[in-house]
Amino acid sequence: MAAAYAAVVSLLNSMDLVKNHPLLSTCFDMYQIESLRENLDVFQDFVEIHADSDITEEDLVRRIAVAAQMAEDIIEVEAADRIRGASSQKSPSFLPYLQKVLEEMDSIKEKLTGHDSHLQVIPIIGMGGIGKTTLARNVYEKSHIVRHFNVCVWVTVSQEFSARKIYLQALTCLGGSTSGMDKSDDQQLSHELYKILYDRRYLIVLDDVWSVEAWDKIKFFFPENNNRSRIVVTTRELKLVDYFGSSTLAIDFLDDKNSWDLFCEKTFGQQGCPSELKTIGRRIVEKCQGLPLAIVLLGGLLGKSPRTLEYWEKIEEDKSLVLDDSGHGEGNKPLEDYEIDVPKLIKFWVAEGPIKSKTGQSLEEVAESYIKSLVDRNLVLVRDVRHNKKLETCFVHDLVRDMCIRIGEKEDFYRVHRDIDGARHFIVDQKTARFYPQKSQEKPSLVHPLIFHGKIVSHVKSRLLRVLFHDMDDLDYTFRQVNLRFLSVGLPDSGSFMDTTYSLPSSISLLWSLQTIIVFGSPVVAPSEIWEMPQLRHIQMSSICLPDPPPPSDEGIFVLQNLQTLKTVQKFNFTEEVCKRIPNIKELHVDYDFDEQEEASPCYHLHNIGCLNKLESLRYSCYGWEYGGDSLQKLKLPSSLKELSLWDCHLAWSDMTMISWLPHLEILELQMNAVVGPEWNISAEEEYLCLKHLYIHGCDDLIYWNITDSSNFPVLETLSLVSLSKLEEIPSGIGEIPTLEEMHMHDCSESATISAVEILEEQDSLGNLILQLQLSFNYQTEAKMWKEKIQELGFTCQNVLINGEYYHSS
Structure with missing residues (x-):
């Protein structure tokens, strides 16, 4: 950039x-x-x-x-x-090439913001990897385009068309929750979408439409409001052009000169191509046939590789690196709309064993650096990033996926839906398990099948199974797989009261190389043998009850040196012995749910949390605190913390002083009466030096919030206030924080909401166009009322979003 x-x-x-x-x-x-x-x-x-x-x-x-x-x-x-x-x-x-790109963008912008009041469909056509999505996304994200429309929606259609999926994507993009829509049929969802879009000027982007039939099934649910609404459609199909009956923007291939210039810039930057590589380099670029994606990918590959003639000749001869747009084979799902969970992918890579350790870095950190390297080479594209700048989700272009499959099969690394002879890995899921050959049982030592999602098929067997995702339908099968390294299990959800528990068998300790265990659904009771699994790296469960570790045996004490993640543990007892067993824990979630029948003032040795000097993320909740005695008063926090989330702890606002002393804290969440009391006064000595994101949700006792000045939060970027019905106002000094980019408010008092708009108005008058205020309300009538109120009060600031729509002052 x-x-x-x-x-x-x-x-x-x-x-x-x-x-x-x-x-x-x-x-x-x-x-x-x-x-x-x-x-x-x-x-x-x-x-x-x-x-x-x-x-x-x-x-x-x-x-x-x-x-x-x-x-x-x-x-x-x-x-x-x-x-x-x-x-x-x-x-x-x-510069015809630049002029052409500019003309393409101008053409789209003119069509989007033109004066024709009728609903228009604007097709962008071209082959896969030509830049259709890139062009549409760039225009879609332009600030003046966003301001021109009341609502903007991006939906990925893809080859495997699903009207229901499109409706849910659109409703989610419009800011609604889809959690209660699982039981709604397609007609109900489409009517809900129509109702939201009705009488609004909207921009809809339908990315990757493959057929006329797909368009015919959804077109009736985009109302003709006669208010200059627009629909942008990206497609590879020429036959859709005549069908839309509107002027089409066709993206052509790059010519030889621009292909070479793009390749050189991506490969060499400002250095230029060495003379000895120019001839072979041009031959390699010719193979890309003017396709920008292919040029960028090869440039990214060669830019990070040896710049020798021998290596480039090898690349030239490797046909598996050629991107093919001949369409997707049966059963191959396009991946542009499939999000990859990056933290889970990292654990998967570590479990599979290709990650080499480096001095001073954990295997997870090395794996993360590999993903970032793939991003740098444009092989992997980022979709979501967490507030701490770590990658949350990513995806790959379907052409890149096809290339990876060809390379993997060429190297006999894996097979997809084919015979496994000679392959080390075989990818199978519930839909394609019938492809798994029975004869694989005859030589199980040669194959590492990967079972993804769904129930286990009886004939899918291997003693070398390392990674398993499945429903808990065959416990005997699961715990016979002693070489498992990654296990993700879905249990039946016991409901909101979590009264049904599942006990892990003591035979879990037979899984001698298990590194990651993920269980979601019902609460889990773990056996004491879990403390004898020193290879464990990540324990992630909706709810787990851990017993105290067993006393030392003749074999000595097992220390879980590799354990980094432990969540969510019920009533964890932080004795010195326990803390010695988990010295390198980085992420910890603990819940303490007390009731009136419980023994008064139980001791959980919370002061020992301060001994966990590698701990970076802590989530601590204390429901039924009035029965929990003074346990919270003994809570001590390690200085290594970067993220802290407190729930229902009923701390006093004066206790926040100890949190301000944490030198590395970047994210602080105060949830559901985590802190109680009417007044939070922050003295000049209290400085949250590294805090970037502050969330105060449901601390509804708070009335007065006072800060000394912006130096209390010198690097704050995001402020989120939710369900603060008594808060009178946000301190004006918050607006003077130079790094502040976003304030979000939901279900707060009228006076506090107005104070937020006043802060934005003042910053707007000072030329601060970065700060944005997002106001969200449960009902559209409430949102409309607030638009009118802001108008009546004479505010003219522009960076206000109300339920996802920019506020336009008249």
Whole structure:
């Protein structure tokens, strides 16, 4: 992004020099110069807005940088020739490639914001990897486009069309909860979508539409409001063009010159291609056939690889690296709409064993660096990032998936839906288990099948099974797989009262290499043998009751040196012995649910939590605190904490002082009466030096909140206030925090909400256009009332979103 920004700004400066030079101003086509300037202003806004974000549209960003650099080179060469008197002719038109991209964007923006009041469908057509989604996403995210429409919705359709999935995606994008919609039929969902869109100016992007039939099934649920609503459709299918009956934007392949320029920029940056690699490099680029995605991927690969003729010749001969858009084979699901859970993927990689340890880094940290490397090479695209900047979800282009399958099968690493002879891994799920050959039982030592999602099929057997995702339907099968390293199990949900528990068998200790166990659904009671599994790295359960560790045996004490994650433990007793057994724990969730029948003032040795000096994330809840005695008063926190979430703890606001002393704390959540009392006064000595995200939800005793000044939260980025019905106002000094980007409020008092708008209004008048206020309400009538109230009070600030819609002052 920095390179693109620098290139655009540099080009703008060069054009200013030409315009203001007495000799050069008459030599250039100034109409073309000014036209280019207007378009470049759009790109400058784009790179400035996204300068600090982890956007996934690197293809377009790189193309902008290359094109801007080319334009500046041509201008400077021409200017040098003019100054030296080498030519007396006006310069020819230049930079057709950049002009073409700009024209494409201008065409879309004109259609989106044009004055035709009728609902219009705008198709973008081109083959896979040509940049349809990139172009649509860039326009979709432009701030003036967002402001032009009341609501904007992005839906991925894909080859496996599902009307229900589209309705749920759209409703989720509109800010609604889909948790209660599982029992709704398709007609109810479509009517709900129609009702929300009715009488609003909307922009809908339907990405990756494969057929006329798919469009026919959903088109009736986008109302004709006669208010300049628009629908953008990206597709590979030419036959859809005539069907839509509107002008189409077709994205062509890159020509040879622009293909080479994009490849060189991606591979070498500013250094340029070495002369000895130019010939073979051009041959490699020719294989990409002008497809931007293929060029970017190969450039990313070669940019991180040995720059030798021998290596490049090997790449040229490797047919498996060629991207094929011949369509998806039967059973192959397009992955652009499939989100990959990055934390789970990291655990999966560690379990499978390909991650090599590095000094000073855990295996998980090494695996995370590998994913970031794949992102840098554009092989993996980021979808969601957590507040701590760690990757949450990612996805891959379906063409990249096909390439990976070809490489994996070529290397005999795995098979997908085929014969397993010679393969080390075989991928199978509930739908495709019938493909798993019976003869695999004859040589189980050669195959590592991966069972994904669903019930176990009886004939899928292997003594070398390492990774297993399944429903708990065959316990004997599960605990016979002694080589399991990753086990994810779904138990029947016992309901909101969690009164049905499941006991893990003592035979779990036979899983000698088990690293990760994930159980969701019913609460779990673990056997004492779990303390004798030193290879465990992650224990993640909806609810787990852990017994005290057994006393030392003749074999000594088992220490879970590798254990990093432990959640969610019920009434965990932090004795010194327990803390010695988990010295390297990083993430810990503990619940203490007391009742009136319980023994008064039980001691859980909470002061020993402070001894866990590797702990980075702690979630602590204490329901029924009035029966729990003074246990919370003994809570001590390690200085290593980066994330702290407190629930129903009933601390006093004065206790927050000890939290302000945590030197590395970045995320603080105070949930459901975590802190009680009417007043939170923060003195000058209380400084949350590293805190970036503060959430106060459901602490409804709070009336007065006072800070000394912005130095109490010097690097705060996000403030979220929910269910604070008595809070009178947000301290005005909050608005003076230079790093603050977002305030979110829901179900707060009227006076507190108005104070938030006042803070935004003041910052807006000072030129702070970064800060954004999001107001959310349970009902649209309430949202409408607040729009009218803000209007009546005379506020003119623009960065206010009310239930996901930008507020427009009249």
